Amino acid sequence: ANQYTWAGRFSEPVSDLVKRYTASVDFDQRMWRQDIRGSLAHARMLARQGIISAQDLADIERGMAQVAEEIESGQLAWSIDLEDVHLNIEKRLTALVGDAGKRLHTGRSRNDQVATDIRLYLRDAIDDIQVLLKAFRSALIDLAEKEAATPMPGFTHLQVAQPVTFGHHVLAYFEMFGRDAERFADARKRVNRLPLGAAALAGTTYPIDREFVADQLGFEGVCENSLDAVSDRDFAIEFTAACALLMMHISRLSEELVMWMSPRVGFIQIADRFCTGSSIMPQKKNPDVPELARGKTGRVYGQLISLLTLMKSQPLAYNKDNQEDKEPLFDAVDTVTDTLRIFADMAGGITVRADNMQAALTQGFATATDLADYLVKKGLPFRDAHEAVGHAVKAAEFKGVDLPGLTLEEFRQFSPLIDDDVYTVLTVEGSLASRKHIGGTAPEQVKAAIARARHRL
Ligand code: ARG
Numbered sequence: 207a208n209q210y211t212w213a214g215r216f217s218e219p220v221s222d223l224v225k226r227y228t229a230s231v232d233f234d235q236r237m238w239r240q241d242i243r244g245s246l247a248h249a250r251m252l253a254r255q256g257i258i259s260a261q262d263l264a265d266i267e268r269g270m271a272q273v274a275e276e277i278e279s280g281q282l283a284w285s286i287d288l289e290d291v292h293l294n295i296e297k298r299l300t301a302l303v304g305d306a307g308k309r310l311h312t313g314r315s316r317n318d319q320v321a322t323d324i325r326l327y328l329r330d331a332i333d334d335i336q337v338l339l340k341a342f343r344s345a346l347i348d349l350a351e352k353e354a355a356t357p358m359p360g361f362t363h364l365q366v367a368q369p370v371t372f373g374h375h376v377l378a379y380f381e382m383f384g385r386d387a388e389r390f391a392d393a394r395k396r397v398n399r400l401p402l403g404a405a406a407l408a409g410t411t412y413p414i415d416r417e418f419v420a421d422q423l424g425f426e427g428v429c430e431n432s433l434d435a436v437s438d439r440d441f442a443i444e445f446t447a448a449c450a451l452l453m454m455h456i457s458r459l460s461e462e463l464v465m466w467m468s469p470r471v472g473f474i475q476i477a478d479r480f481c482t483g484s485s486i487m488p489q490k491k492n493p494d495v496p497e498l499a500r501g502k503t504g505r506v507y508g509q510l511i512s513l514l515t516l517m518k519s520q521p522l523a524y525n526k527d528n529q530e531d532k533e534p535l536f537d538a539v540d541t542v543t544d545t546l547r548i549f550a551d552m553a554g555g556i557t558v559r560a561d562n563m564q565a566a567l568t569q570g571f572a573t574a575t576d577l578a579d580y581l582v583k584k585g586l587p588f589r590d591a592h593e594a595v596g597h598a599v600k601a602a603e604f605k606g607v608d609l610p611g612l613t614l615e616e617f618r619q620f621s622p623l624i625d626d627d628v629y630t631v632l633t634v635e636g637s638l639a640s641r642k643h644i645g646g647t648a649p650e651q652v653k654a655a656i657a658r659a660r661h662r663l
Pocket residue numbers: 230234290316317320524526528529530
């Protein structure tokens with residue numbers, strides 16, 4: 207009365223340590239819905255093809271409904287004696303319906319079964335992520351719209367560079383996360399293929415109908431080659447790479463949020479519900495959420511490297527190594543999902559301190575390029591204009607003022623082309639308004655970009 211699945215071939219059960227080492231049920235049970243869905247599609251196909259009887263199918267369907275109920279309500283006792291989610295469910299089904307349960311695995315292997323489960327799981331995860339990404343990007347548009355005309359210093363090298371509007375800055379992230387959404391959509395195409403039918407590696411002797419199963423499960427088609435179907439996890443790696451890139455963008459935004467919230471900078475406030483205090487310093491309000499997101503980016507990079515390394519050099523076809531794909535994958539899914547959910551919410555909790563942004567704009571000669579452009583428009587070659595303005599900046603710095611703090615006489619020492627009208631060119635508003643081409647920071651262009659962004663979403 208050996209109860210383990212492959213008892214026929216073995217003369218002794220594995221040790222408890224090996225059992226624990228090889229079991230995956232603790233983490234792969236999260237795919238139970240996909241496992242049952244895949245099994246039902248497989249069973250329907252078997253019945254349609256006359257491989258099992260209609261009665262068998264009815265028994266399997268009835269039994270699986272109960273198994274699902276037991277799992278849902280937490281009644282099913284998962285057992286590491288049954289190694290993984292697949293065997294746990296199959297054993298419970300068989301206990302409930304007898305021989306029909308034992309016929310379910312006809313023409314199937316856990317190798318094509320698990321590959322199917324992961325793909326179904328990942329497809330669901332991608333669809334969830336897309337919904338969250340859309341909500342997040344929509345929140346970014348709202349924020350950009352509120353601050354479409356709010357001037358802030360744009361930076362290069364973390365030095366004040368040129369004025370931009372806060373809305374324009376936020377829309378830069380909208381673009382990044384838009385490409386992330388495209389990457390997930392693209393990865394989904396390669397996830398959405400059916401491995402079932404590949405069986406262990408070589409296919410099966412039964413007259414199966416893979417197209418029917420693919421159709422039942424909403425797959426776009428079948429994996430063409432049985433060896434490839436059971437062994438490669440490139441689709442999971444690709445998905446995780448998309449997660450890593452998304453988190454890279456999240457980490458950039460996080461870094462800026464942390465910096466902007468520093469009292470030294472003071473560009474924004476983040477609503478209290480996303481911050482925490484200090485156990486010792488009563489004055490503290492720390493941007494924990496963006497800091498953690500920045501940290502969790504490393505975690506997702508790690509999962510990507512885990513999966514790449516897991517797959518590297520694996521000979522065809524299935525190897526047990528692949529059981530190790532699940533924890534990194536699930537962790538990447540969880541991390542990205544939680545992060546997006548929080549960020550979509552947090553975007554609405556950001557308030558801008560326009561006064562501090564304005565103050566920062568008066569330090570750092572943010573309109574120096576505008577002055578150079580002004581001279582070019584009066585006929586000076588750009589390189590000469592660049593040099594003349596360089597001298598003006600040096601003089602202003604020496605005098606302890608921003609460029610508009612120089613008198614007309616002082617300006618004229620650097621170029622006789624400079625007139626009274628220079629002072630409008632040197633204003634932040636003038637600087638912003640003049641960058642009025644598509645993709646520029648002029649408030650009217652930012653508003654147009656917002657309208658396009660809403661439309662694209
Ligand atoms: N739990 C296994 C996995 O995650 C299922 C496939 C096992 N197949 C095998 N031949 N041992 O990959």
